[in-house]
Amino acid sequence: MAEPPRFYQTTAIDYPNSRPHIGTAFEKIGADVQARYRRMEGYAVHFLMGNDENTIKVAKRAAELGQGPKTYCDDMARQFKEVWRALEISYDDFIQTSEQRHHVGCRVFIQRVFDNGHIYKGTYEGWYCEGCEAFKTETEAKESGGVCAIHKAPLVKRSEPCYFFALSKFQDQLLRFYEEYPDFIQPESRRNEVLALVQSGLQDVNITRSGQEWGIRVPFDEEFTIYVWFDALLNYITAIGYGTNAELFQRWWPADIHFIGKDITRFHCALWPAMLFAAGVEAPRMVFGHGFVYLKSAQGEQQKISKTLGNIVEPMEIITKFSAEAFRYYFLRECPFPGDGEFSWQRFSDVYNADLANNLGNLYSRCVTLITKNFDGHLHETASREPGVIYTDVDIETTVQQVQAHVEACQYNFALEKIWRQVLDPANQYADKQAPWTLVKTDKEAAKHVLYDLVELLRAAAILLKPFLPLSAETIYRSFNFPQPWESVRHEDAWVHPRQAADLRVLAALHDGKVKPLFPRIS
RNA sequence: CCCGGGGUGGAGCAGUGGUAGCUCGCCAGGCUCAUAACCUGGAGGUCGCAGGUUCAAAUCCUGCCCCCGGAACCA
Numbered sequence: 244m245a246e247p248p249r250f251y252q253t254t255a256i257d258y259p260n261s262r263p264h265i266g267t268a269f270e271k272i273g274a275d276v277q278a279r280y281r282r283m284e285g286y287a288v289h290f291l292m293g294n295d296e297n298t299i300k301v302a303k304r305a306a307e308l309g310q311g312p313k314t315y316c317d318d319m320a321r322q323f324k325e326v327w328r329a330l331e332i333s334y335d336d337f338i339q340t341s342e343q344r345h346h347v348g349c350r351v352f353i354q355r356v357f358d359n360g361h362i363y364k365g366t367y368e369g370w371y372c373e374g375c376e377a378f379k380t381e382t383e384a385k386e387s388g389g390v391c392a393i394h395k396a397p398l399v400k401r402s403e404p405c406y407f408f409a410l411s412k413f414q415d416q417l418l419r420f421y422e423e424y425p426d427f428i429q430p431e432s433r434r435n436e437v438l439a440l441v442q443s444g445l446q447d448v449n450i451t452r453s454g455q456e457w458g459i460r461v462p463f464d465e466e467f468t469i470y471v472w473f474d475a476l477l478n479y480i481t482a483i484g485y486g487t488n489a490e491l492f493q494r495w496w497p498a499d500i501h502f503i504g505k506d507i508t509r510f511h512c513a514l515w516p517a518m519l520f521a522a523g524v525e526a527p528r529m530v531f532g533h534g535f536v537y538l539k540s541a542q543g544e545q546q547k548i549s550k551t552l553g554n555i556v557e558p559m560e561i562i563t564k565f566s567a568e569a570f571r572y573y574f575l576r577e578c579p580f581p582g583d584g585e586f587s588w589q590r591f592s593d594v595y596n597a598d599l600a601n602n603l604g605n606l607y608s609r610c611v612t613l614i615t616k617n618f619d620g621h622l623h624e625t626a627s628r629e630p631g632v633i634y635t636d637v638d639i640e641t642t643v644q645q646v647q648a649h650v651e652a653c654q655y656n657f658a659l660e661k662i663w664r665q666v667l668d669p670a671n672q673y674a675d676k677q678a679p680w681t682l683v684k685t686d687k688e689a690a691k692h693v694l695y696d697l698v699e700l701l702r703a704a705a706i707l708l709k710p711f712l713p714l715s716a717e718t719i720y721r722s723f724n725f726p727q728p729w730e731s732v733r734h735e736d737a738w739v740h741p742r743q744a745a746d747l748r749v750l751a752a753l754h755d756g757k758v759k760p761l762f763p764r765i766s
Numbered sequence: 767c768c769c770g771g772g773g774u775g776g777a778g779c780a781g782u783g784g785u786a787g788c789u790c791g792c793c794a795g796g797c798u799c800a801u802a803a804c805c806u807g808g809a810g811g812u813c814g815c816a817g818g819u820u821c822a823a824a825u826c827c828u829g830c831c832c833c834c835g836g837a838a839c840c841a
Contacts, residue, residue, distance in 0.1 A: 249840060258841090263841095432771080433770095472838095504841030538786085582771085609804080610799090660780090664789090674804075675806090683799090763801065765802080
């Protein structure tokens with residue numbers, strides 16, 4: 244057997260100074276679908292997530308709570324992972340940038356860049372707040388009118404020694420790189436943005452801070468710590484052993500996709516490849532900048548998710564009221580991954596009831612019940628039977644190919660739309676047209692075949708939905724005695740019908756002759 | 767001022783030259799297996815505005831109006 248193709252994907256690491264909200268969850272869900280899809284299709288997948296911990300804000304927040312920064316970070320990481328697990332995010336590794344492996348790798352990396360002559364000592368000048376003990380960005384200073392927004396104290400111009408990364412030297416190399424790998428920046432619309440930025444000229448960036456306890460020390464000048472952006476991006480390679488485990492690093496790098504929010508595209512598309520060039524490491528294959536989730540108020544106003552507005556919707560709130568599967572479905576179906584989307588509780592219940600409860604869930608219920616009531620859950624003499632409907636009314640093969648193409652392009656909303664319009668709707672229509680509940684009284688044999696075909700469509704739907712709704716898809720699939728094990732189904736299996744050795748049977752657990760609704764309606 | 771995205775029936779969206787489509791909602795009918803779910807039909811749009819190109823434009827060109835983002839450390 245040939246070695247399976249490998250697939251290394253990452254998401255942006257999050258600041259642990261507040262709990263994850265639906266926006267951060269959106270990114271993880273989108274990435275998770277890709278990971279699950281690739282695993283299904285036979286790739287050896289490595290899916291990395293993590294938290295970005297080496298910031299002053301984190302150290303300050305910890306101090307406020309009277310905790311050590313490491314204790315604080317570990318506890319936040321635990322909370323993040325709890326949410327991700329609840330959302331069925333199938334990450335393989337979770338890195339905290341306060342970990343040893345990251346510190347060691349970072350120091351190796353920055354030393355290499357320094358040795359290669361791309362780091363030099365200079366002076367950083369900026370607006371400084373004594374209270375925060377931190378520099379403010381130019382924009383922050385301007386917005387607050389030269390006064391610290393937190394301390395209301397005037398900002399002072401302050402300069403301090405620091406090290407710069409010679410980003411400007413890489414302008415031409417970056418432009419050549421974009422030309423050689425036109426797919427590097429996804430979606431396409433972000434490409435011009437980055438091109439324009441790089442073409443307009445890049446400034447060298449300050450990559451160190453001084454006078455801080457918390458953070459990673461610069462190996463060639465231990466007074467300094469590595470500034471957060473230079474350190475954060477490196478998580479993608481330190482997690483897979485850069486500087487600590489050459490063999491592991493060899494196995495996974497370069498990354499196939501970095502999933503990130505559209506706001507940090509520039510760091511990933513310009514700074515990051517330049518850093519790698521400087522260290523003599525290969526650049527990643529693709530950066531995917533997904534859109535944002537906005538909140539829609541009851542008055543119909545669109546709002547940015549923000550702590551200060553106090554409008555954060557916690558993922559757990561939705562999971563508790565509905566389910567993790569419903570959460571996943573809503574964002575994957577309603578918010579185009581490459582573009583922006585909106586969340587409102589009203590919209591959420593509408594979509595939930597229409598697509599999950601009334602359509603998918605109800606189809607499942609009626610099929611199972613019909614077979615149970617009329618055939619005792621056993622369709623005799625259906626072993627090795629070719630289904631009829633999938634070759635006539637519904638072209639599953641085309642649908643599967645379209646769905647796959649959409650998933651690979653991270654167009655999850657289109658993929659789901661195809662499944663609903665081309666598999667589930669036709670199934671409900673077929674049921675209505677054939678009316679097996681009536682047919683069973685006059686021609687039991689014919690009714691049996693109709694049900695057999697309906698189940699065949701449910702089987703196809705379950706396979707197609709596996710990356711999106713892992714638990715519900717499994718429940719549907721395991722409600723029948725399909726020959727292929729659920730663990731190893733591929734998309735191709737959805738249209739290449741396996742000859743059943745045994746008659747089709749219902750295996751779902753029943754209570755008073757009924758199945759438990761997959762998605763109970765919410766009124 | 768600049769850059770990007772967008773303005774399509776009540777709401778949310780698809781649609782880059784050839785009879786304007788989908789989901790939700792609404793109205794009427796059917797069915798009754800199913801989670802009062804399902805199916806069929808209907809009403810409802812001068813596709814932001816004004817010009818232009820073309821046999822033909824939501825779709826291409828020009829100008830204008832409006833909305834939403836962005837401009838370096840914020841997913």
